[in-house]
Amino acid sequence: MKDKNYATTSLLKRILVNCSAxxxxxxxxxxxxxxxxxxxxCLKEFLVLKSCMQNVLRGKI
Structure with a gap:
């Protein structure tokens, strides 16, 4: 269970660092x-944020 929590925390940290702007x-x-x-x-701003988050999940950032 600890590994899953770490992976989730690590992913969230990457998203926050890369998509903060x-x-x-x-x-x-x-x-x-x-x-x-x-x-x-605020659809335009939301779509930019969504794209950034998806790129982090796909490992493109």
Missing amino acids: QAKRYGSCVSSRVPEVERDM
């Missing part, structure tokens, strides 16, 4: 529109 842009977009949050309002 994209996460910050997405979070800023959402927070700037509170409380009028609507579906897909």
